[in-house]
Amino acid sequence: xxxxxxxxxxxxxxxxxxxxxxxxxxxxxxxxxxxxxxxxxxxxxxxxxxxxxxxxxxxxxxxxxxxxxxxxxxxxxxxxxxxxxxxxxxxxxxxxxxxxxxxxxxxxxxxxxxxxxxxxxxxxxxxxxxxxxxxxxxxxxxxxxxxxxxxxxxxxxxxxxxxxxxxxxxxxxxxxxxxxxxxxxxxxxxxxxxxxxxxxxxxxxxxxxxxxxxxxxxxxxxxxxxxxxxxxxxxxxxxxxxxxxxxxxxxxxxxxxxxxxxxxxxxxxxxxxxxxxxxxxxxxxxxxxxxxxxxxxxxxxxxxxxxxxxxxxxxxxxxxxxxxxxxxxxxxxxxxxxxxxxxxxxxxxxxxxxxxxxxxxxxxxxxxxxxxxxxxxxxxxxxxxxxxxxxxxxxxxxxxxxxxxxxxxxxxxxxxxxxxxxxxxxxxxxxxxxxxxxxxxxxxxxxxxxxxxxxxxxxxxxxxxxxxxxxxxxx
Numbered sequence: 006x007x008x009x010x011x012x013x014x015x016x017x018x019x020x021x022x023x024x025x026x027x028x029x030x031x032x033x034x035x036x037x038x039x040x041x042x043x044x045x046x047x048x049x050x051x052x053x054x055x056x057x058x059x060x061x062x063x064x065x066x067x068x069x070x071x072x073x074x075x076x077x078x079x080x081x082x083x084x085x086x087x088x089x090x091x092x093x094x095x096x097x098x099x100x101x102x103x104x105x106x107x108x109x110x111x112x113x114x115x116x117x118x119x120x121x122x123x124x125x126x127x128x129x130x131x132x133x134x135x136x137x138x139x140x141x142x143x144x145x146x147x148x149x150x151x152x153x154x155x156x157x158x159x160x161x162x163x164x165x166x167x168x169x170x171x172x173x174x175x176x177x178x179x180x181x182x183x184x185x186x187x188x189x190x191x192x193x194x195x196x197x198x199x200x201x202x203x204x205x206x207x208x209x210x211x212x213x214x215x216x217x218x219x220x221x222x223x224x225x226x227x228x229x230x231x232x233x234x235x236x237x238x239x240x241x242x243x244x245x246x247x248x249x250x251x252x253x254x255x256x257x258x259x260x261x262x263x264x265x266x267x268x269x270x271x272x273x274x275x276x277x278x279x280x281x282x283x284x285x286x287x288x289x290x291x292x293x294x295x296x297x298x299x300x301x302x303x304x305x306x307x308x309x310x311x312x313x314x315x316x317x318x319x320x321x322x323x324x325x326x327x328x329x330x331x332x333x334x335x336x337x338x339x340x341x342x343x344x345x346x347x348x349x350x351x352x353x354x355x356x357x358x359x360x361x362x363x364x365x366x367x368x369x370x371x372x373x374x375x376x377x378x379x380x381x382x383x384x385x386x387x388x389x390x391x392x393x394x395x396x397x398x399x400x401x402x403x404x405x406x407x408x409x410x411x412x413x414x415x416x417x418x419x420x421x422x423x424x425x426x427x428x429x430x431x432x433x434x435x436x437x438x439x440x441x442x443x444x445x446x447x448x449x450x451x452x453x454x455x456x457x458x459x460x461x462x463x464x465x466x467x468x469x470x471x472x473x474x475x476x477x478x479x480x
Contacts, residue, residue, distance in 0.1 A: 011058055011059050011060060011338075013054065013340050013343055015343045015344060015347040018335075018339075018340035018343035018344050020054060021047050021048075021051035021054060021331075021340065022344070024050045025044060025331065028042070028043035029043040029418070033434075040324060040328075040417055041327050044330075044331045044374075045330075045331075047331045048069070048330045048331040048334055051338070052065045054340070055068075060338055065337070067337060068333045068334035068335075069330045071337055072336065072337075073329050073330060073333065075375060075377065076328075079325060081264065082263070082267075083318050083321050083322055083424055083427065084315055084322070085268065086134065086135075086428060087296075087316075088271045088293050088313075088315065089138060089267055089271050090313035091296045091297050091312075091317070092272075092273075092275045092277075092278060092289075092293060093139070093142075093250075093270070094297040094310050095277075095292040096276070096277025097240040097282045098250065098274055100310065101240070101243065101246040102140075102146075102147075103147050103232070106146075107151070107232060107233055112153065113220030114213075115147065115148055115153060116148070116161040116212035116215055116216045117209055117213045119140075119144040119147075119162055120161040120162070120165035120212055122144075123141065123162050125165075127166045127167070127170050128168070128169035128173045129173070129257070130169075131170065131177070131257070132176070132177075132257065133163075133170035134421075135253075135257065135263055135266075135267060136169065137162060137163070137424075137428050138267075138428050139253065139270070141163075141428065141429055144158060144161075145159065145309070145430070145431075146309040149309065150228065151228075151229060152219060152228060155431050155435075155436075156439050158429075159436040160436045160438070160441065161212050161439065162429065163429075163440045164205070164440055164442035165442075167410070167411050167414060167442060168205050170410065171197065171201055174191070178380060178406065178410045181380050182403075185380065185405075186398045186401045187398055188398045188399045188401075188402040193402045196402070196403045197403050197407070199453065199459040201407075203449055204445040208441035208445065232303065232306055236306065243281075246281065249270065249277065250270075253266055271293070275289050275292075278292065292314060293315065294315050295315075296312050296313040296314030297312065299311060312430075317427070318427055325420050328420065329420070331374060332372065332373035332375050335373060336373055336378060336382070341369065341378075342382070344368065345365050345369065345383060348364060348365050348368065349390065355394035355395065355462075358391065358394055359450075360450075361387075362387050362401060362404035363408035363447050364451070365386075366379045366404070366405055367408045367412045367447060369382055369383060370409060370415075370419050371416050371419075374416070374418050374420060375420055376410060376413035376420065376421050379409030379412075380406070384401065384402075392463075395462050396463065399461060403450070404454075407446050408450065411444075411446045412443060412444070414443050415433055416433065417434065
């Protein structure tokens with residue numbers, strides 16, 4: 006029996022999600038555990054319901070494997086980022102970035118500055134993950150050394166990184182959203198300006214206000230000087246080491262694929278550890294596997310630099326695999342479609358359809374635990390509805406990114422949330438209130454939709470051209 010012959014109703018399809026969310030709440034809030042077991046429970050419940058409705062075990066198993074397969078590119082990047090963090094710490098690159106960051110950035114302007122820097126870098130390379138795994142890691146070290154709370158720093162880094170990822174023509178999610186909706190790439194980006202630029206402005210204003218609380222603190226100045234001295238004593242600090250991250254940014258901006266570019270970064274970091282920092286080949290190799298280890302006597306510096314390597318990323322890899330088994334079976338057996346279809350019934354008008362799409366993409370991030378599915382599934386389901394309401398496709402592509410791309414970072418078991426936890430070492434529940442852009446964009450998108458602001462309708466001449474094109478295709 007084929008999967009499209011079996012319909013699992015909304016009342017049954019929602020059960021695995023509710024069970025998973027309730028189990029997740031108890032595990033994380035009450036028992037302070039990890040999300041692994043709740044996600045496994047959700048996957049088991051979804052498999053049982055699918056079996057009860059007539060799906061064969063082979064079909065359910067295919068859902069598990071399909072979900073994991075979809076996450077494989079993310080898993081590879083996670084491992085490479087682990088390598089680059091370890092090699093850049095060992096090579097003194099992160100220490101150099103922290104040192105000069107502390108030297109030239111003021112605590113009062115740091116949150117605003119790191120957000121802008123991450124936005125520019127991510128816009129240039131089209132990858133929030135690469136930005137957070139390089140500039141973001143250094144930014145965490147600089148900010149924490151200044152006495153700024155880690156969740157605030159992470160929120161500013163994430164806001165900047167996701168702005169660039171969302172608006173860059175090099176971004177995979179930007180190209181995916183425009184491609185699946187058959188929207189011109191630059192029309193799609195231009196249409197996103199209306200919700201994303203105001204959200205960034207709001208975020209920068211908030212970071213400027215928050216940063217004023219950390220200006221002129223003598224305690225912070227003493228701590229900053231102490232950290233700089235410790236870094237100078239334990240690493241060879243030179244501006245030339247900054248060439249490495251600049252080179253990686255240039256490579257990706259020149260459209261060299263992200264993975265080869267990051268691998269070049271790993272190699273350069275490894276060489277810096279051996280030839281610049283004077284480490285042994287054995288230590289440099291072990292750093293790639295087990296991460297960098299140092300005892301400076303300064304608890305703050307040790308906490309910042311004792312990390313990285315493949316081993317440090319295994320929690321992320323395991324959680325990604327578990328999350329995608331749950332998301333995979335929900336998608337494969339049509340339960341996710343049933344949930345989204347029920348939500349779509351709320352869309353009575355063109356304006357409410359746009360808002361519904363934003364909400365659907367966010368809920369897909371929660372249910373499927375994968376950013377790409379939050380764009381693909383609602384994009385496929387709502388395409389015809391947008392045409393019937395007389396809406397241009399760029400409304401759909403923008404709604405998918407407003408609800409899907411940026412909100413993925415706010416879900417702890419989503420692959421993006423898992424990656425950020427592993428890379429920046431801050432839990433999504435902690436940084437979410439400070440990831441201003443990530444929750445402001447969907448809010449603005451929904452408000453604009455209901456108010457009819459910047460909703461583009463199909464013109465009469467476009468309708469005629471579309472009808473002629475469809476007639477040619479059918480004939």
